[in-house]
Amino acid sequence: MADAALSTAPRAARGGTLALRLRQNAGLLGAIGLFVLFYGVYNLYHPRGFSQQVLIQNANEVFTIALVAMAQTVPVILGGLDLSVGAVMTLVNCLASHLVAGGPGEIGLGILACLAAGTAFGFLNGCVVVYGRIQPIIATLATGAIAIGLALFLRPKPGGKLDADLSWAMTNSLGDFAETYGLFGDGSGGGQAPWFQPIAGIPVPLVLLVLVAVGVWMPFRRTLTGRTVYAVGSAEGAAFMSGLPIARAKLAAFTMAGFFAGVGGLFLAIQTSTGNADIPQAGAYTLNSIAAVVIGGTSLLGGTGGAVASVIGALVLRAISFNFRIFDIPPLMQPLVEGLVLLAAVSLGALRALRTRNRLELFR
Amino acid sequence: MIAGAPLALRADTKPILIAAGFVLVILAVGTAYTLATQGAATLLSPAYLIQQLQTGAFLGLVAAGMMLVILIGHIDLSVAWTLAAAAMTATAVGGPLALPAGLAVGVAVGLLNGIGVAYLRVPSMIFTLGVNAVLRGLMVAQTGGFAPQTAATDAMRFLGAERIAGMPVAVLVWAAVSLLTAGLLSRTAFGKALYGMGNSEAAAYLSGIRTRRVTILAFVLCSVLASLAGVMLAGYSTKAYQGMGDAYVLPAIAAVVIGGTHILGGRGRYLGTVVGVILIVLLNSVLSIMQMPEAGRQVIYGGVIIAMLLVYGRGAPTRS
Amino acid sequence: PKTASGPGPEPQCFKPWKADTKYMQWPKKDGPYRVAIVNGFVGNTWRIQMIQTAKAYAEQPGMKERIKELKVVSTGTDVAAQLGAMEDFINQGYDAIVTIAVAPDGFDRVIRLADRNNVVVVPFDNVLDTDKVMQVNEDQLEIGRIAGRHILKELGSKREGKILEVRGLPGNSVDRDRHLGFREVVEKEAPKFQIIEIVGNWDDGTSQKATADALAVHGRFDAVFTQGGSTGTVRAMMDAKHPFVPMAGESENGYRKLIAEHAKDGLKGLSYGQSAGLVAISMKAALAALEGNPMPQLISVPIPVEDYTSLKAGVNYWPDLTDNFFTANAFPACGVNISAPEIMAKDAQNVK
Amino acid sequence: MIQTDSRAPFLTLTGISKRYGGVRALDGVTFACGRGSIHAVLGENGAGKSTLIKIVSGVVQPDEGVMRLDGREVAFPNPAAANRAGVVCVFQELSLMPDLTVADNILAADPPRRFGLIDGRAQRRRAEELLASIGCADVDPRLRVRDLPLSRRQMVEIAKALAKKPRLLILDEATSALTAADVERVYAMLRRLKADGVAILYISHRMHEIDALADTLSVFRNGRHIETFAKGARSPDRIVELMIGREITAQYPPKPRRSRPKPRLEVRDLSWGERLRGLSFSVGSGEIVGLGGLDGQGQKEVLLALFGVLKGVGGTVTVDGRPHRPGSPAEAKDGGLALIPEDRKTEGLMLPMSIADNLVAASLKPLSKGFVIDRAKERAAVADAVRRLQIKIGNADDAVSTLSGGNQQKVVIAKWLMTGPGLILLNDPTRGIDVGTKQEIYRLLRDLADGGAAILFYSTDYDELIGCCDRVSVMYDGRIVRELEGDAITERAIVASALNMGNRVPHHG
Ligand SMILES: Nc1ncnc2c1ncn2[C@@H]1O[C@H](COP(=O)(O)OP(=O)(O)OP(=O)(O)O)[C@@H](O)[C@H]1O
Ligand SMILES: Nc1ncnc2c1ncn2[C@@H]1O[C@H](COP(=O)(O)OP(=O)(O)OP(=O)(O)O)[C@@H](O)[C@H]1O
């Protein structure tokens, strides 16, 4: 039979894996290009460009939005939107301002409680979407309001006091972290161990970011549930027919979103050592998270993309505004310039539309 | 639609009835509160109700436009600054040209949004967000650089604040726009095209519907209605100012959805949007009267939306 | 900075908050200086007026020579971005950072870095809950008290009835302090007044809607205290044909125009100003500190107050100009003489 | 009156009923099917076949009745449960996730795992094996399904079903988009499974497939099980009669014998990127011209190019002597063209909308007076369309998604006939349509042609091209390699040119 011959035939026609990967991730490549451009220019013109201080400062500034963007990504891949990520971030931020203080044990428990709270709120979002059968975008618009309301109950006005050491250690380099807690030392202090020196200059938030991405997102993506998230975003009906665990995937997606947003809120609390139930700020984080997801090349229609890409998107967003501190743009023109650059960045995807020669491919 | 069984409740009517019922519940709760605290049922007085309609008219105009865009499966997050930019432009131009200038802003923004969404095919959620940022930037630059006049003209005052036979002109404008919108949606090719595109853009396109033109028109109408609301709101407050539109975006979306329009497009009746607007305005007012702190307000606001959607939004599980 | 003893320079301008306010002193640096202004939210007239004032002030003789570079950025409502911008300017080697904080707390790290690098950080308007930096503000509690006293005075012997209080942005310390100051006076001297509280967000539209609502429900008030969006509050009363009553509110030009016009009908208004000119005083204070002067940690700027008896067209309000800007802008005691129309309406006459 | 075959039945259904609102999709069905058997399920559109297998595979639940598998009573709340019991279905509506890769799709529900995480490499290897086993080794498992043509997707779908190691395999029109060569490979695979003792339920509207494959046949009509019999026990005419309740005389209407008419559509050097490489052909008024060939040789693109969907089309096209360069379907429609698209679910219909709204979607302008739609005219047009194509509907206000596949397809056709097109493009219009309806559609096409319309007709079904078309242009790799006319249109000729192998005829099997 011809089959046997076919199955063993060399697959000569196939391109290399790398080429295929690149083609399938064109959006992400664009985002990386944008980031290199904006961040490179910023560092080039910064009086202390490419230095540890600048990197630390940038890492601190980027961390929360990067996590909120990761949070947004999972529901987006699922084919929904989570309009509550900024609010959940804020809620955990306020909770942390009550819980993350005291002795090391209390702090540890506090941190766990904060992460659990974010995760739980995300899970509730998932329940509303799955069992309430409400469209995610509108369900989370509503639960977002509830999260903000709870945050306001917790912190009617900004305040609270987080552990100062923790705050310092988490917002500086690994070296400072080790020094603060007397780790990897040679007895006289912390952070002098020779093996430690090469990495001592890395900002802690950057390490955390990588840990969350590699330790949580990457494995999740490779579970059956994670794949189902993609499948549901691609074609929910087909995913159901394929016998995939849809409800579990939806619950997991929103739970992940809550967890990531919670990590972001917790870090913001540690960074500022306070909690603040700031409604406009929550809204800004939510909207920026969507922008970051899009700039990262994830389709808002679901099924494709990834959280790491959204981190890049968030980096691009931040890097745009970094440049305002370097270049002399009249202050009242800055919002306009920022708006135009944002519009241009999100319109990059349009190149695909303009290149598409079969208009039917535009509809999906 | 072709005449169906007249007695059977159409699927898209149920949300409207429920929302209307909820409006009554809100009024009842508010009245119970005022009876308890002041011994009077002020909420049932015509003066109060007309005042709510007056407030609701601006939101109603924005929501009507938003609904057109939501029906085709898009969203317009730029209405906040479209509204403000139109008002600020109208007052800056002043004189008899104020109104046309304000509406022209709406047309321009709508065209930009429409082109971005229909031709560049950038997701509307994000393109309109960018346009919103650009508009804000423009208005900041203009306030700082040109210091224009911000006083509303008499015509704007008339539309926004005055009354004819005790009924605010703004409410009459809203009613007129509502009639037109309802007719547009149910009786014109454009209306059918909106629903068709909301359900399947590819099928609509292959049916020979000029989908790009329809998209652009929907965005233009949305922006024009937002700018009309802006011009009238400036008339109501006698002036235009930055940030006057911020309070209209999310409530407009919420009103449309509470009224039974599907957030992903393709389904919904205009009457629902009107009821949704009234519901939101009343809810805000009653919470304000009860001096509910912001925290409680937010929780109730979110709770109401979820409760409403749980009651009627629980459709069959999506399988497609 | 080290703790120093007063008095500092220009005490009529850099007035310590209280008698026991401590003084701070930075090592003297040679000018001219690089100054950064880190604004948060931009998108209302007050902030724009503030930025314009800062730019104009830096161009004035006496300032121009001492400032090598003035950079203004607005970071939006995001605290992380604001912290990042401040730290960035420290890294870039700026000498002073003037800021309106988006939150009253959370700046510890930046302050620590600034101190390490001898950078002078001056929060104003929305100040920080800390005594580790030099700050410039008007006394918000006092503003509330002034409002309360004015209303009680204008009500004469009436000590019973309803007062409408239109509050500002929920959760903001300015809103809280003004509210507390107001309540302190009214509750002490006229505890029988029922105070109806609504939220106006310091925004004309919100105030107008909320006031209209309150009027429709409560019918009549004997007096009104509106923290901001004052024009909207009055407009709502006029629309509802509510009689004019004693009032206290902000310094918007529109509000003052209405007071001037309707004082004789009973709009016995008081108008205080949280001035956008505070930025100029903050810049001036930053330079004074850089020059090695001992400075009060908390600088109290006099509250510009006018009432219906003291309003003068072309002096403290401008009938022909737009409603939106804030009239109180100049502080002669500090040599800050930029009037609001210069900033906000320089060519309003040309625009018809 | 079930005639069980010699072996004990593997699946038995007793008294199964299912209602959708007012529609009785299944009415007390009692049915059985045995191991090691290929059991064809026949019935016209809407007979309840899909509903039956949806119940068996856990997609929907019956209102009443009992289902037994291997003697034990079972009830499947969802497809996953059915899969676990060894019941696997290849659905009429594709169940692939377009953004996932081929490998991800094939092993979607149960991928190879290491430490709980999906093992990408092992998964790819397994997918390659499965694809090879159905002779589809040319599909790269790393590709996204979105980038595959429909025929390849159906093959992936089949591989996916095999991956679940079925004990009962159901194919619901799973071969409707496959070309003859692929169908052969699927047959081979099915026969292997049959030999291994798998029970197979096979639904198809193509009688020759059933002829070639099935050993047992069951006929359904109006939601009822009519009869089950062994292959050969009934004549084909009798079977059709059982299915549609009446006799069918001639499947295809007679072709008129006449000289070639003046071309209405003339295409010269049509090109589009790599996919169309300079084709020329013409279609005359009153003519039905078929496009044949293996799937994916550019036939679809020809239709789309003519209909204004593709950008950057080269060559000249004239319609009635006037140049024709539509920039959009709207312009094509204005030029008197109609296109029945490939996928009715996404391209032809707005599923949640009413039947009436779908029917008038292409004719809104002529039905309007000024800006306003004339309701009376609209109603009349809808009623007319339903009558003309004998669409089986309850109420014109019901969602079109409630119709069976065949009736949905009729709605698409009716929508376009309402515009009175002079040139009709059809992309596989009878996919998933029963014999009776097919016959109606052929009749209709011929009537339209006789009325002066020019018809260009792409089909994956050779029978249809032979029976229906005045001429057939066979495409290979973006070109027309052969034009057949009159008696020269034979299966042999079509297949030979489709494989572009001159006169050599391939051996199947
Ligand atoms: N979800 C549904 N809602 C309402 N009616 C339905 C639904 N699904 C099927 N039906 C109706 O049930 C009947 C049987 O449909 P089914 O899809 O089983 O037919 P079929 O035999 O598979 O037809 P085809 O050959 O066209 O695929 C039809 O009348 C159809 O209109
Ligand atoms: N939804 C769509 N997506 C992509 N392309 C489209 C879409 N709709 C139309 N087009 C293309 O856009 C162009 C104009 O289409 P259409 O006729 O629908 O719009 P129009 O406003 O009438 O444009 P024109 O003024 O040029 O006629 C054509 O090239 C058409 O093929």
Ligand SMILES: [Mg+2]
């Ligand atoms: Mg079927």
Ligand SMILES: [Mg+2]
């Ligand atoms: Mg095909």
